[in-house]
Amino acid sequence: MIRSFLSRTGQMALVIFGISVLVFCIFFATPGADPTARIAGRGASPQVMARIRAEYGFDRPLPVQYVRMMEKLFVTRDLTSFVNHGQKVVPEVVSAAPVTLSLVVWAAFFWVVGSLVIGVASAVLRDSWVDRLLMVLGLIGLSMPVFWLGEVINLFTQSRWHDTWLFRWVPPLGYVPLSQSPIGWAKSLLLPSLTLSVSFMGLYARILRSELLSAMGEDSIRTARAKGAGPARVWLWHGLRLSWLSYVSLFGLDFAQLLGGGALLTEVVFALPGVGRLTYQALATLDLPLIMATVMYAAVFVVIANALVDGLYALLDPRIRDGQHGR
Amino acid sequence: MDAEQLLDIQGLKLNLPDGTRLLEGVSLRLNAGEALGVVGESGSGKSLTAMSVMGLLPGLKASGSILFSGQELVNLPDKVMRKLRGARIAMIFQDPMTAFLPVRSIGAQIDEQIRLHHRVSRREARARTVQLLERMGVPDPAMAAKRYPHQLSGGLRQRAMIAMALSCTPALLIADEPTTALDVTVQAQILTLLREIREEGAGVMLITHDMGVVAQACTHVAVMYSGLVVENGPVRDVLDRPLHPYTQALLAAIPPLDGPRPERLPTISGQPPTPDNRPTGCVFAPRCSFVRSECAVRPPLTEIEEGRRVACVLYAA
C-alpha cells in the first residue's frame, strides 16, 4: 500500500518536472521571445539591456535559470512577472482559482445532470424519434464552438434582448465573489457555466448511451430481468452500475483539465478573471513566469485527478481492486 | 398422471421481426417434482424455449400456448410476468461469472431478489441469503455472501447462483447449461444438488447438450432439433430405447467410456439447417438414413405409448 503510494507520488513528480522543463525549453527556443528586449522596452541601449540581463539572470546558463525559476515558483513563491514589473505571479494564480472553480463546478453539475437524463432517455427509447432527436441535439452541442456560442449568448442577453422580461436579470459581464453576494455569484455564473457545459453534455450523453446499450447485452442484465426486476431498476440500478466506469474516469479528467485553465475561452468571452483568462493573458504577452505558473498549476490538477480517478476505479470495480481484470 | 401439471407448452412458435421462424411449434410438459431435460445441438431452439417461458425475449413474436400452473404466459403483460419471474419461475445460467453483476457482492445480489418479491428488512433478507448459501453447501456462508463473484471459484459461484434462483422458493427452476462452464468433478457436485432440489418438490427444466447430464439429473427428456421437439419421454426409456432416428444417431455419436473402442464413431452426415432454410417436411429428413417419401410432410409429435411421444413417420400407426 505504502509502496504503491510512494511510486505513484514519484510518477506524479516526474510528470510535473517533465512538463516544466518542456515549457521552459519551448519558451527559450521560440524566436522573438527574448525576455530582455521585452523588459527593457523598445529601443533600449545596449548598456540597459546588459544591466537587465544581469539583474534577471538571463546571462546565466539555462539550467541555472531553470532551477532559479522553479525555486522562486515553488519555494520562495516570489516569482515576478517579466511584463508587469514587480507583479508576483503566485498570488495572481491563487486569486484566480476560486473563479475557475466556481465556473467549473456549476458547469459540471449541469453537464452531469443533463447527460444522465439525455443518455438514459435515448438509451431506453433507442431507435425511436426521441432517441434520434436527442442524439442530433447532442451532436450539435458537441460541435458548437464554445466561444461562438458564448458570443451569441452575450449578444442576446447583454444587448439585443437584455431589456425583455426574459433576460432582465442577467448581470453585466464579470464575476461576483460568493462572499460578496451568493445570489449575484450564481447569476454571474449561470450563463457562462451553461455555455461551457453544452459540448460536454453532448459528448457525455453519447458516451453514456452507447455504454448503457452495450451493458444491456451483458449476461448480468439478463439475470437481473430473470430475478423479476422492473425496467427502472434494470436500467438505473444494474445498467448504470456496469456502464459508469468510463463515464466517471472521463469526468475526472475533464473536470481537472477545466479547473487547470481549460475553460479559457469561456472565461475570456464572459470576462471572468479565472485561471484560463490568466493563461490567455500570459500567452498574449509571452510572459514566461506567468505561463510557467499557470501551466504548473494545471499540470498539478491533471496529475492529481488522474490518481484520484484510478483510486475511484478501484473503489467502483472490485476486480481492479484485486489486481485482476475480467476473468 | 396424478402429479400436478406445472408447465404445458403447446405449439410454441417464435418469429424474428423479419418473419424468420426460430421455433416451429414446440410442445412440452412438466409436472411438479419432475426434472425435464431439454437436449439438442446449438441452434435447436432449446435456450429460446426456456427464455420464452421466462418471458425474456421481448423482441420476438411468440404464438402458441405456455400454461404455467394453469396461467397463460404467452403475451402476458410484462408487469404481471415480472411478479412470476424470480418468485415462481427462476432461472440459472451457463456462466455464473458473467451472470452475476461483477461489481456487487454475491450476498447483495441475492438479498436484492428476496427484497424484490418479499417485504422484508435488509437484515432479514441477509439472514435468509446466508441460510440459502449454507443449504447449497457453500462453506462459511456469511463470509461468502460478502465476496464478489470473481473472488469465488467456479463451483461456488454456480452454487451461489442456484441459491439466488431458489431464494423465493420457485415452483419451476429453469437451468440453462448450468454445468457446461465447470470442470467434471464440480459438475458432478452441481448435478447432485439439482437432483436434491427436484426431490424436494420443485419442477426443474434443464437445458443441456449432454446426454450424460440428462441421465444423471432428469426424470424426463425432450430431444429438440431445428426448432422442434422430435422425441419426448421418461429418461430411462428414451436413453435405453431411442425411437427417433435423430435421437438414435445422437446417442451413437457419443464416444463410449467403456467396452471395446469402435474403429470409427457413427456420425450424422451434414449440418443442421439454419432457421431460414429449414425443410418444409420433417426437419431431420435431409440427414436421416431412414428417409422415405412420406417425410415430405412434417410429422406431428404423437403419443405412441404411455408417456412417450415421437415425431417420425416410422411410428405412424
Next chain:
Amino acid sequence: MSVLLEARNLEKSYRLGRGRVLHAVSGVSLQVRKGEALALVGESGCGKSTLGRTLIGLTQPTSGKVLFDGQEISGLSDRAMRPWRARMQMVFQDSSAAFNPRRTVGESLAEPLRIHRRHGVRERVAELLDQVGLSQSVAGRFPHEFSGGQRQRLNIARALALGPELLVADEPVSALDVSVQAQIVNLFGDLRASLGVACIFISHDLSVVRQMADRIAVMYLGSIVEEGNGLNVLDRPAHPYTKALLDAVPRPDRALPPPLQGDVPSPVNPPSGCRFHTRCPIAQPRCATERPVLQPSGEGRQVACHYPL
C-alpha cells in the same frame, strides 16, 4: 518406434508480482513416438495447455529440456526455431479466430506454403482440402461462410499444410456439437492412418480422449499423476484422481457416485506433499508430507501415488 518428441523435467512458472509465482507445469517428463497419439487430460488450471504450448516451442520453459527428433529445441531463438516450426503445428479450439476474415480460405491456406517457399501451392491447397473432407471449390469462400465443424476442418488443413510430423490440438472438438464432434474425431483418426502424423491432444473430455489417443497422461496441478496406454488407464485407473475424474463423468447407464468435494486448489500455492491429498478419498498422513514420484506400475504404466488402486 523411435522417439519423436521428448520432454525432460519440464518446468514452467509465471511471476504474478508481489512475490507470488504460478507453477503452471512442474517436473513433467514424457515421450511421444513417431505416429503416436498422446492425450493430456485434466481439469482447468492443471497446466495441460501450457505444457502443450511449451512442447512445441510456443512458450519457453523456465527449466528443463524439449528434444525434437533427438535435438534440443527449447531455448532456441525465434529465428533458429523457424525450420522446426514446419515440422510441428498447433490446432486451436476457437476455430473462428484462426482465419483472417477478409481473405478467402484458399489464400489463408496458401500463406504458410508461400512463407516457406514451397512449390505447387495451388495443387497442395486442393490436396489439403481433400484430405480434411472438403470440396476443392470452397477455396474461394470466406471463413464466415462455413459452419463450426467445417471451420475446424479448415483449421486442421492449415496445420497440415507444411506436412508436419507432430500436431498439437488444444481442445479440438470441445466447441462442437456432438454430431459434428464425431466427424472431427473420425477425421483425426483417418489423418493419423493416412499421413502417419503424431498427435498430442489436449482435452478435458475423457470419452473423446479414449476414442482418439493411444496413450493418456492425466495431469493435476501441473504434474502428471498417471500415464499409460489409453484403454488401460481409463478402464482400470490406478491413481485415485483418474478414478475420480472418470466417476464424475455423467453417463447414461449408471448413477453418479458421490463426487469429489471442493475445487481444484490454486496453482499459486499448491498443497504440500501429494498435491491431490486435500481431495483424495483414500489419503493417508504420509500423503500430506511426502510427494510421490511417477513410477512404473506394470503394463507400461506410470503412477505418482503412494497407495495406487
